[in-house]
Amino acid sequence: MKYPLALTLFAVTLVLVALGWLNSAKASGVILHPQATPEESVQTLFRAVRERNWPKAQSQLANPGQVDNSAFIYDLAGGDGSLRTYSTLEGVEVSVVHQNADDALVRARMNWSTAVGSVSDTRDLKMVREGDDWKVVWPVSQVLKVPAQVMSVNYLRWDVVNRGPEGDWGTASIDPPKVRIISMNAVERPDSVIVMGEVVNEDTIPAYVTVNAALIDSNGAEFREEGSFDKVSHVLLPSQVTPYRIDFPRLRLNQVKQVRMDAKVAAIPASADPVIGVMNQRMETDALGKKLLAGDLVNQSGQTVNIAQVLATCYDDNGKVIWVSDGYIDRALLPMTPQAFAVDLPPDVASHVQRFRVSVNHYTRSAS
Amino acid sequence: MRVIGILFFLCSVFAILSQAQTPPGLRLPANIVAGEAVTIPSSGSGSETFYLIGPGRAAKRNIQAGENIQLSSADLGAAGTYQAIICSGDDCASTSFYVAPDRGKELVFLVHPSRIAVGQPNAISAVTVVLDRFHNLVVQPEAVTFRATSKENGISSPPQMTRNGVAWTRLNSGTKDGTVEINASLGQASERRVVQQVAAEPCHLHVSAEQKGNRVVLQTEPVRDCRGNAVPDGTIVTFTKTDKLGRSTVDAPIKKGVARTEMAFGGPAMISVACGVVLGNDIQMGGAR
Numbered sequence: 001m002k003y004p005l006a007l008t009l010f011a012v013t014l015v016l017v018a019l020g021w022l023n024s025a026k027a028s029g030v031i032l033h034p035q036a037t038p039e040e041s042v043q044t045l046f047r048a049v050r051e052r053n054w055p056k057a058q059s060q061l062a063n064p065g066q067v068d069n070s071a072f073i074y075d076l077a078g079g080d081g082s083l084r085t086y087s088t089l090e091g092v093e094v095s096v097v098h099q100n101a102d103d104a105l106v107r108a109r110m111n112w113s114t115a116v117g118s119v120s121d122t123r124d125l126k127m128v129r130e131g132d133d134w135k136v137v138w139p140v141s142q143v144l145k146v147p148a149q150v151m152s153v154n155y156l157r158w159d160v161v162n163r164g165p166e167g168d169w170g171t172a173s174i175d176p177p178k179v180r181i182i183s184m185n186a187v188e189r190p191d192s193v194i195v196m197g198e199v200v201n202e203d204t205i206p207a208y209v210t211v212n213a214a215l216i217d218s219n220g221a222e223f224r225e226e227g228s229f230d231k232v233s234h235v236l237l238p239s240q241v242t243p244y245r246i247d248f249p250r251l252r253l254n255q256v257k258q259v260r261m262d263a264k265v266a267a268i269p270a271s272a273d274p275v276i277g278v279m280n281q282r283m284e285t286d287a288l289g290k291k292l293l294a295g296d297l298v299n300q301s302g303q304t305v306n307i308a309q310v311l312a313t314c315y316d317d318n319g320k321v322i323w324v325s326d327g328y329i330d331r332a333l334l335p336m337t338p339q340a341f342a343v344d345l346p347p348d349v350a351s352h353v354q355r356f357r358v359s360v361n362h363y364t365r366s367a368s
Numbered sequence: 369m370r371v372i373g374i375l376f377f378l379c380s381v382f383a384i385l386s387q388a389q390t391p392p393g394l395r396l397p398a399n400i401v402a403g404e405a406v407t408i409p410s411s412g413s414g415s416e417t418f419y420l421i422g423p424g425r426a427a428k429r430n431i432q433a434g435e436n437i438q439l440s441s442a443d444l445g446a447a448g449t450y451q452a453i454i455c456s457g458d459d460c461a462s463t464s465f466y467v468a469p470d471r472g473k474e475l476v477f478l479v480h481p482s483r484i485a486v487g488q489p490n491a492i493s494a495v496t497v498v499l500d501r502f503h504n505l506v507v508q509p510e511a512v513t514f515r516a517t518s519k520e521n522g523i524s525s526p527p528q529m530t531r532n533g534v535a536w537t538r539l540n541s542g543t544k545d546g547t548v549e550i551n552a553s554l555g556q557a558s559e560r561r562v563v564q565q566v567a568a569e570p571c572h573l574h575v576s577a578e579q580k581g582n583r584v585v586l587q588t589e590p591v592r593d594c595r596g597n598a599v600p601d602g603t604i605v606t607f608t609k610t611d612k613l614g615r616s617t618v619d620a621p622i623k624k625g626v627a628r629t630e631m632a633f634g635g636p637a638m639i640s641v642a643c644g645v646v647l648g649n650d651i652q653m654g655g656a657r
Contacts, residue, residue: 279632
């Protein structure tokens with residue numbers, strides 16, 4: 001044999017090149033061998049979703065003929081200026097709930113990175129085996145189609161006319177709306193102290209409200225201050241009540257002697273519309289055993305609400321606020337179309353909840 | 369005796385020194401009012417410099433000793449203590465004088481709040497500050513009259529004398545909603561402010577329900593307070609329906625005096641209504657208990 005070393009090196013090089021090509025193909029989603037598991041098939045589907053490669057995503061479906069192309073994209077990419085349109089799929093946690101030879105049920109928890117933080121969406125997907133491959137039976141959405149109609153709306157709106165900086169001293173100006181903090185409760189959680197309660201607008205004009213809490217230590221010194229940020233309905237119409245929640249991370253309640261509350265209030269231009277109903281509110285337990293406060297939002301106006309946020313207030317049997325939870329809805333609220341929502345409740349809180357109240361914050365892109 | 373003697377000596381020294389400060393040529397009128405032109409006669413001969421230092425103003429003039437010094441109304445517009453200094457070479461002498469504010473000419477009028485519920489005692493505060501034509505605070509007493517006028521009636525207070533330039537009063541809000549005009553007047557000067565009187569908490573909140581197919585229309589009767597005033601539009605009324613599917617709530621604003629909403633109806637339900645802390649009637653629909 002001449003050149004044995006050269007031949008050996010050539011053969012090894014060929015093997016390594018082949019291995020490298022196989023790995024790179026797998027990384028880019030090229031299927032070189034049949035998918036062996038339902039998890040891999042779901043991961044491939046959502047990888048295509050992340051890349052917004054809709055033809056490839058639909059090729060992973062077992063029922064592409066039944067799923068409307070635009071409805072599939074609307075379901076995963078969102079539309080109508082909803083929160084989902086400002087979101088990116090960060091990752092998917094997949095687990096098999098059960099599996100037979102020809103079908104399986106897979107739970108996929110999609111973690112979306114959105115403009116207002118992380119939002120997760122958990123779905124149970126049916127899988128069927130097709131040859132050596134697994135395909136997803138995508139649920140055919142039954143969206144309620146509202147008949148074409150003209151909705152008459154008597155818009156009610158408040159505008160504020162300010163005198164500007166040149167206003168004379170002593171001339172009449174607009175008094176800020178009268179807003180009152182009607183309850184406050186400070187509770188200790190494993191990793192934080194949470195101050196929560198409710199605020200009511202007792203005036204006859206809309207109010208813009210921000211609630212702040214300052215913590216006082218045993219020496220009477222103020223050592224922490226936080227605001228309610230988005231865990232409050234900032235715009236309060238007359239007689240409207242909003243919960244608020246202020247989190248103080250990495251703190252124990254025994255470090256706090258006193259809480260000083262402060263509601264900053266200003267008159268603000270506002271509209272009384274749209275009205276959003278919160279229907280069929282109920283406590284339930286999801287497939288993972290978590291306690292949820294669930295229901296449906298119904299936009300009762302003829303205007304699409306792009307982004308909605310649910311604020312849930314939970315009371316104990318004495319009427320004391322024991323928890324405030326919130327959640328963003330990543331679907332737009334179309335006129336008269338129910339949109340499901342669910343917010344988490346800690347298990348120890350859920351067992352004490354006797355009554356709850358859900359209110360809705362909303363953002364409409366066309367509104368000023 | 370020794371102490372009294374020392375005090376007498378010191379007082380004498382201060383008296384001599386203060387007389388030395390007053391230039392012999394400056395003879396100021398006893399009472400000067402803001403905005404009045406004043407003539408100060410001077411004596412002596414030669415060229416002198418006159419300085420006038422007052423609140424927010426300072427002036428310097430070259431004068432001939434023995435001529436009258438003219439101070440215009442603009443020179444003495446601001447009330448307060450002035451200092452007049454006259455210098456001849458390096459030799460200066462000064463005197464202080466007080467310019468009193470003129471008679472009241474303008475009013476600054478502060479009324480609070482701008483919105484008030486009806487039937488509130490002493491709820492409206494009206495404060496006026498009297499200024500002269502140069503915007504000096506008029507500290508001498510002036511008679512101010514307050515008047516409140518609503519669509520039903522008008523009430524005037526007896527003239528009130530200002531104290532240190534300020535007069536105030538407190539008013540009850542009326543029994544009917546609408547605007548109330550509050551005037552403060554001083555001679556020809558008058559200032560007007562408007563306070564919005566609004567309905568108090570709703571009274572006898574009542575809802576009716578009408579089933580239309582698989583929906584139920586809920587509507588309140590005109591929402592009024594206990595005096596019959598319409599609760600302002602935009603006030604939130606909360607409708608609640610409890611049935612086998614759970615609890616449904618709608619926060620609906622009052623529009624044109626009534627609040628209205630629609631909900632799905634799928635069987636026996638209990639319906640209630642609330643506005644703020646006021647609860648309305650309950651309705652049982654479809655045999656709900």
